Amino acid sequence: MLLVENLSVGYGKMEVVHGVSFSLTRGKVLAVVGPNGSGKSTLLRGIFGTASVLGGRVMYDGRDVTRVPPHVKVSMGMAYLPQVRGVFEELTVRENLELALMSLPRDQGWERVEEVLELFPELKGLMGRRARTLSGGERQMLAIAMSMVRRPRLLMLDEPTATLAPKAASALVRKILELRSSYDLAVVLVEQNAKLALEVSDEALLMVSGEAKYLGSSGELLSNPHLAELYLGLSRTR
Amino acid sequence: MNLLLEAISYSSVLALASVGLSLCIITTRVSNFAHADYVVVGAYAALLFKALSGLHPYLSLPLAALAGGVAALLSYLLVFEPLRGRSIVTLMIASMALDLIIRSALQLFADHVQSFLGIFARGFVFRDITVQLGGLKLELLAVAAPLTSLFLLALLYFLLFKTRIGIRMRAVAENAELAEVLGVNVERTLSFSWFVSGALAGAAGVFLPLRFSVSPDSGSFILLTLFAAVILGGLGSLTGTLVASCLVGFTETLLVYGLSGLGVSTALRPLFAFSVIILTLLLQPRGLAGLWAAERRGVLPWVWRRR
Amino acid sequence: MGVEAAVVDVCVLYAVYAILALSMELEYGELGLPNFAKAAFFALGAFSAGALSARLGVILLGMDWEGAFRERSWFYATVVTREVARTPLLGAVILAVVIAVAVVAAALLGVLASYPTLRLREDYLAISLIAFSEIVRVAARNFDAIVGGTFGAGVVDVFAWAGSARYLVLLLFALGSLALSYTVYLRLSTSRYGRVLRSIRDDELAALTLGRDVWKLRMKTLALGSTLAAIAGVVYALYTGAVNPDDFTVGKTFVVVMMVVLGGRGNPLGPLAGAALYILLDKALSFAKHLVAIPVDVNYLSYIIFGVSLLAVLRWRPQGLMPEKPPLTLRKEVLLSYLRKEHARE
Numbered sequence: 011m012l013l014v015e016n017l018s019v020g021y022g023k024m025e026v027v028h029g030v031s032f033s034l035t036r037g038k039v040l041a042v043v044g045p046n047g048s049g050k051s052t053l054l055r056g057i058f059g060t061a062s063v064l065g066g067r068v069m070y071d072g073r074d075v076t077r078v079p080p081h082v083k084v085s086m087g088m089a090y091l092p093q094v095r096g097v098f099e100e101l102t103v104r105e106n107l108e109l110a111l112m113s114l115p116r117d118q119g120w121e122r123v124e125e126v127l128e129l130f131p132e133l134k135g136l137m138g139r140r141a142r143t144l145s146g147g148e149r150q151m152l153a154i155a156m157s158m159v160r161r162p163r164l165l166m167l168d169e170p171t172a173t174l175a176p177k178a179a180s181a182l183v184r185k186i187l188e189l190r191s192s193y194d195l196a197v198v199l200v201e202q203n204a205k206l207a208l209e210v211s212d213e214a215l216l217m218v219s220g221e222a223k224y225l226g227s228s229g230e231l232l233s234n235p236h237l238a239e240l241y242l243g244l245s246r247t248r
Numbered sequence: 249m250n251l252l253l254e255a256i257s258y259s260s261v262l263a264l265a266s267v268g269l270s271l272c273i274i275t276t277r278v279s280n281f282a283h284a285d286y287v288v289v290g291a292y293a294a295l296l297f298k299a300l301s302g303l304h305p306y307l308s309l310p311l312a313a314l315a316g317g318v319a320a321l322l323s324y325l326l327v328f329e330p331l332r333g334r335s336i337v338t339l340m341i342a343s344m345a346l347d348l349i350i351r352s353a354l355q356l357f358a359d360h361v362q363s364f365l366g367i368f369a370r371g372f373v374f375r376d377i378t379v380q381l382g383g384l385k386l387e388l389l390a391v392a393a394p395l396t397s398l399f400l401l402a403l404l405y406f407l408l409f410k411t412r413i414g415i416r417m418r419a420v421a422e423n424a425e426l427a428e429v430l431g432v433n434v435e436r437t438l439s440f441s442w443f444v445s446g447a448l449a450g451a452a453g454v455f456l457p458l459r460f461s462v463s464p465d466s467g468s469f470i471l472l473t474l475f476a477a478v479i480l481g482g483l484g485s486l487t488g489t490l491v492a493s494c495l496v497g498f499t500e501t502l503l504v505y506g507l508s509g510l511g512v513s514t515a516l517r518p519l520f521a522f523s524v525i526i527l528t529l530l531l532q533p534r535g536l537a538g539l540w541a542a543e544r545r546g547v548l549p550w551v552w553r554r555r
Numbered sequence: 556m557g558v559e560a561a562v563v564d565v566c567v568l569y570a571v572y573a574i575l576a577l578s579m580e581l582e583y584g585e586l587g588l589p590n591f592a593k594a595a596f597f598a599l600g601a602f603s604a605g606a607l608s609a610r611l612g613v614i615l616l617g618m619d620w621e622g623a624f625r626e627r628s629w630f631y632a633t634v635v636t637r638e639v640a641r642t643p644l645l646g647a648v649i650l651a652v653v654i655a656v657a658v659v660a661a662a663l664l665g666v667l668a669s670y671p672t673l674r675l676r677e678d679y680l681a682i683s684l685i686a687f688s689e690i691v692r693v694a695a696r697n698f699d700a701i702v703g704g705t706f707g708a709g710v711v712d713v714f715a716w717a718g719s720a721r722y723l724v725l726l727l728f729a730l731g732s733l734a735l736s737y738t739v740y741l742r743l744s745t746s747r748y749g750r751v752l753r754s755i756r757d758d759e760l761a762a763l764t765l766g767r768d769v770w771k772l773r774m775k776t777l778a779l780g781s782t783l784a785a786i787a788g789v790v791y792a793l794y795t796g797a798v799n800p801d802d803f804t805v806g807k808t809f810v811v812v813m814m815v816v817l818g819g820r821g822n823p824l825g826p827l828a829g830a831a832l833y834i835l836l837d838k839a840l841s842f843a844k845h846l847v848a849i850p851v852d853v854n855y856l857s858y859i860i861f862g863v864s865l866l867a868v869l870r871w872r873p874q875g876l877m878p879e880k881p882p883l884t885l886r887k888e889v890l891l892s893y894l895r896k897e898h899a900r901e
Contacts, residue, residue, distance in 0.1 A: 060425070084431045095426060098419045105415050112412060113431025156430065279678040330870050337588040340678045341816065342869055344809055349862035352855040359852060472689070475682055519693055522686035529675060529683055 011036050011071060011196050012057075012164055018065035019049070019056030025064050026052045030222045032215050036163065039190060039197040041211035041228055043204040049220040050200040051093055054166050057198075058090040059083060070164070084113060089162035093169050096153030099142035103133060103152055106141055110156035122159050129189065130155045147178030151185065158189065165189070166198045171206065179203065183210055208232045251505055253390045257459045259497030260393035261287070263490055264452035265470065266477035267401060268445035270489040272320075273478065275421040275441045278328055278339045282347040284467035284474055286316040286446045288354060290453020291462045292361075295372060299365050305374045306392060309454050316450015317443040319350070324442035329435060347467070354464035370464070374457040393455045400451060401490065404444070408486075417441050469518065473500065476524040482537025492536055496524060563722045569834050570729035571791045574736045576814040576826035578783035581740050583820070585776040588677045589812045591684035591805070592668060595691040596661050596781040598803035600788020603657035605708035605798030606701055608649050609635055612711050615645060625703040632709030639715040646713035650789075657785040665781030669774040685805050695800035707799035710792045729790045736783045741823055743779065813865050819875025828877050836861070 012034040019027040027049040034040050042050045055061035057068050059080040067076040075083060080090075097106050107123045127134055130151055141149060150170055157165065167186070171179035187210055190197055201207035208214055208228045216224035216231060224231055269283045293315035297308035327346050331339060358369035377388040408414040419427045420437045428434050456462055477496050481488030500520050532538060575597060582590040590596075609628050612635030613620050620631065639646040671683060695701045702708040714721040714728070792798050810833065818829020840860070844853040868875065 058429075060429070080428060081431045081433070084429070090429055092426065092429065095423060098422050098426065100418060100422050101415065105418075108412070109415050109419050109427075109432070110430055112416065160431075279682065327866060334869075334873075336677050337681070338869060338873070340681055341589070341812060342866055344812075345862040345865040345869075348806075348809070349859050349866075352858040352862070355855045356851050356859075359855075472682075472686060479679065479682075519690060522690050525686050526683050529679055530671065533675075533679075 012198075013069035014057060014066070015069065016066035017053070017056055017063065017068065019052050019061050020064050021052075021061060026061075026220050027056060027217075028220045029066060030215070030217070030220075031066075032213075032222070032225055034164075034196045034198065034213075036196045037190065037194045038213060039187070039199060039211040041204075041207035041214045042198060042200045042217060043202075043207055043214060043231075044217035044223075046202070047219075048217040050217055051168050052220075053217070054090065054168050054198065054200055058088065058166060060090075081113070084160065087161075087163040088166070089157035089160065089164065090166045091153050091157055091168060091170060093172060097141045097149050097156065100140065102138055102140055103144070104137040106152060106156055107159060110159040113160065122161075126155050126158045129158065129192070130185075145178075146173045147175075147182060150174065150178075150182055154182075154185065154189070158193075161193070162195070163193075164196045164198070166200075168200045169202055170199075171201065171203055179206065186210075205232075251501065253387055254459060255498045255501040257389050257393040257455055258501055259494045260397040261452040261455050262470075262473060262477055262493040262497045263397050264400060265449045266474045266481075266489050266493045267404065267486055268320075268448035269474050270478050270481065270483075270486050271404075271441060271445040271448075274484055274486070275417065275438060276324075276328060277336065278343060279336075279475070280323070280328075280346075281340065281343040281471065282323060282350055282467075283320075283445075283449060284469075284471035285347055285350040285354070286319050286449035287453040287456060287470060288462065288464065288467045289319045289350070290316040290450030291456050291466070292354060292357065292369075292453075293450065294374070294454045294457065295367070295369065295462075296361065298374070299361070299367050304377065305454055305457070306377075306388070309396070309451055312454045313447040313451040316453060317447035320446020320449070321439055321443040323446075324439055328442075329438070347471075351464055351467060358464050371461045372457060372463075373459075373461050376458050389455065389458045393458075396451065396455075400448060404448070404486075407444070413437070413440065472518060472525070473521040476521040476528075479525055480528050480535050482535025485535070485537035488535055488537035496521070560722065563726050565834065565838065567722075567726050567729045567790070567794050569830060570726075570733045571787045571794065572811070572814065572830040572834060573733050573827050574783055574787040574790070575811045576818065576830045577736045577740045578780040578787070579811050579815050580818075580820065580826040581743060581783075582776055582780040583815060584744055585773055586680075588681055589808075589815065590668075590777070590780060591681045591808055591812075592688040592691075593784055593811055594803045594805060594808040595688040596664065596784035597788045597791070597807065598691055598695065598800070599661050599664065599781075600657040600785030600790075601792040601798045601803070602695060602702050602788070603660065603785070604653050604710050604789050604792035605703075607653050607656060608632065608711035608713070608792075609709055611649050611652055612638065612645065615648065623699065624708070625699040625706045628703050629709035632711050636712045636715045639711060639713060640718070641716070643716035646711070646716055649711055650713040654786065654789055657789050658782050661781040661785035662778045665778040666774050668781070669770070669777040685808075688803075688805055688808065692800050692803055695803075702798045702800060705799075705801070707797050710796050710798060712796060713793065725790075725793055729794070732786050732790055736786070737827075739779060739783065740826075743776065744823065813861065815875075816865060817868055817876055819877035819879075821874055821879030822877035825875055825877045829875070832876060833861075836864075 014030060014032050016029045016031050017027065018025055018029055030053060032040065042053065044050055052061055056063050059078065063076055067074055069075070070083075070086065070088065075086070078086075084090075098109065101109065107126075111120070111123060132148065132151055133155060136144060136148065136152075141152060144152065150173075154165075154167075154170070165186075170186070171182055174182060183206060186197060186199070189195055197211075199207055199211060208231060211228045213226065214224065214228040214231045215222055265284065265287050268286070269280065272278060272280050272283065290312035293312040294305040294308040297303070297311050298305045301307075323346055327342055328339065331342055361367065361369040379386050379388055379391075406414075408418060416427070416432055416437045417440070419430075420432065420434050420441075424434050424438075427437070456466070460466070473496060477493035478489050479492075480496060481490070481492030500517065503520055504517050528535060575593065578596075579589055579593055605628075609632040610620065610624075613631050616635065616638055618631075618634075621627065635645075635649075639649070668684070668687070671680065675683065696704055698704065699706070712721065714724040717724045814829035814833045815826055816829070817832050818827065819825035822828075837857070840853065840857040
């Protein structure tokens with residue numbers, strides 16, 4: 011469903027990601043891990059269109075979408091959650107969801123939101139609250155809920171657990187897996203917390219200094235002590 | 249009595265224009281030095297209306313608002329949108345160039361209006377209507393200006409907080425990139441924001457000639473006071489700007505009156521706005537809004553947040 | 556008179572604007588934004604000449620000043636000028652004092668202005684600088700004792716002793732000031748310290764740790780920039796023979812900003828090119844006024860043209876007219892190593 015071929019991404023003329031390739035089908039979770047500054051976020055931005063693609067291409071459902079602008083990709087079923095600040099803090103939870111609804115054709119009314127709220131019961135009681143007043147975990151839930159309103163088929167998350175305490179982080183990850191199962195989503199999960207990401211994902215992409223060092227099953231990466239320790243700081247003793 | 253009238257009408261003009269300016273700053277981070285010119289554009293639209301239709305300028309309000317809105321919209325589309333992403337300084341310099349262009353264009357316009365319509369287009373004033381209320385003779389401006397301002401600002405409030413476009417405007421103002429990610433057409437939303445702020449300024453332009461003599465250069469007199477209101481009110485806060493503009497309007501009028509009584513030249517009037525700006529930035533840079541908002545994600549003037 | 560005088564005229568004016576542009580570019584590099592109070596420092600130099608030259612002359616000649624400054628400055632300026640024609644020393648002393656006062660006052664004011672620069676966001680800093688500039692102008696406009704308010708003040712022609720060659724002497728003085736300014740500008744903008752600090756200017760953490768040094772360099776830059784502007788002001792006052800507060804509006808500062816943007820920021824010759832470009836355009840437009848009869852006021856049209864040009868440059872060629880050049884110190888090294896290689900080859 012998503013095919014990334016030899017993609018190079020950068021800012022202006024500076025190339026940060028060098029020739030990365032991978033493919034992803036529906037229902038699968040791909041974890042993108044690697045040390046700080048390895049270009050994980052940039053890769054996502056390149057796929058989505060908020061960073062310059064300097065080479066290679068992105069195929070979505072067989073179509074070349076490399077140069078397609080972000081808001082069009084959104085209507086094609088791609089959802090992207092940027093690192094931090096995925097909600098509007100000055101707007102209420104209700105308004106945030108309303109906003110997410112706006113990009114849909116007119117007849118998709120509030121029922122969509124109601125649908126999503128079934129998956130995120132925590133948000134039901136917070137509708138009138140300004141997003142600013144929510145906890146980190148609640149905010150991330152809201153961010154994901156907002157992207158789910160459009161029933162995406164591909165969900166790309168950039169370090170969603172970054173600001174969360176371990177308990178909230180695992181709750182969030184569990185929620186993502188729930189969504190994956192309920193909607194047969196394809197998920198690309200960029201994570202600093204490699205262990206967590208690798209434990210829940212099917213496939214893994216290890217990036218170091220903008221290059222792909224490993225692409226394959228997550229389980230194998232986790233159990234490969236050499237790679238795991240060298241790049242991910244995972245100690246030998248589990 | 250006359251003094252109160254002057255203070256009220258001046259504050260109303262300031263309120264409309266500075267809230268508009270605040271809106272621009274909040275949505276696009278541009279300190280638009282051409283903003284006061286939209287007020288003058290509105291004034292000239294009113295003048296043209298009066299000259300061509302013979303009706304009282306009060307009725308030209310929609311036209312003036314439209315003129316101001318269009319001027320602001322064109323400014324955004326032709327100048328600021330193409331320069332999006334550039335440094336604050338570049339945008340500011342661009343707005344100064346724009347100010348020069350608009351003022352000069354207004355000068356040329358005034359020349360033409362004078363020769364083709366035979367009316368005074370420089371230093372012109374409108375004559376007000378006097379009404380009888382009870383036993384009191386009142387200039388209509390004293391009622392019309394504040395009422396219209398309040399009405400328009402209430403309309404703005406309704407627009408921002410009770411409509412879908414308002415949600416979009418506020419979302420784009422906070423985080424344009426995120427809005428784009430969620431499928432909002434940022435350019436269209438910003439165009440609309442700018443049109444609205446220009447329309448508010450244009451509307452204010454109808455009241456200006458009823459009290460002050462208006463020329464193409466009049467913008468420069470108001471501009472610094474507008475900035476004073478925005479800065480005093482607290483950047484990122486529309487309510488703050490509203491309150492501040494009333495404060496500034498009243499104080500400035502009273503001060504000028506008092507000083508002229510003491511024999512000090514009224515040419516020192518601009519000094520007041522300047523002082524307000526400098527004092528606010530040095531002493532309480534978050535403005536009035538900083539007093540009542542505990543932790544606001546406002547647009548701070550400090551480059552480095554120390555606390 | 557004719558062509559020769561016109562050429563000298565333009566050259567002196569060019570020198571004035573070039574100095575202003577250089578000082579502006581210097582500050583733009585350090586502060587990250589143009590010094591929008593430039594007109595005030597420019598005014599300071601001119602005001603020194605206007606306020607002091609006649610008064611000083613009168614004192615030195617042992618005369619008594621009768622009457623208010625506003626009415627009599629022109630009269631006394633003429634009187635002193637006549638004396639200067641006979642005694643060059645008088646002119647030299649007046650000039651020296653005026654320059655000294657201008658430089659010191661500007662430096663002090665420049666240092667003062669450096670205080671808020673560190674903490675305010677650029678556009679609000681700009682607004683405060685503009686506000687400050689206007690305060691200076693309005694104050695001078697309303698307090699007649701300074702430079703005669705709206706009436707203006709007469710300036711002593713300190714080069715009167717040169718007789719018919721005095722415009723040339725003024726030109727020499729102007730060009731000399733320009734050369735001095737250019738040297739100062741080059742040294743400060745290519746100093747290694749300056750470059751290092753500028754490269755970390757936007758790095759918050761680094762700037763915090765080097766806080767004091769950043770501040771010191773800024774203060775130094777602003778003081779120097781202000782001084783240069785004041786010198787330009789003195790030259791300008793001598794050139795026009797008069798000083799009027801309304802000459803030093805924010806519009807004037809904006810013209811200098813325009814020169815800097817048009818001329819280009821990546822090249823030391825940028826400000827010089829920008830000043831030349833502006834004066835060329837200005838003169839060309841006023842010349843065209845005589846040639847073509849258009850139904851619109853040319854002045855306003857020229858403002859529109861300038862405004863649009865500036866916007867066009869910002870949009871399509873933000874680096875300005877002159878192409879970017881690497882810092883001079885590097886070029887010198889490259890050049891030297893090249894020469895050494897050539898020498899070794901022989």
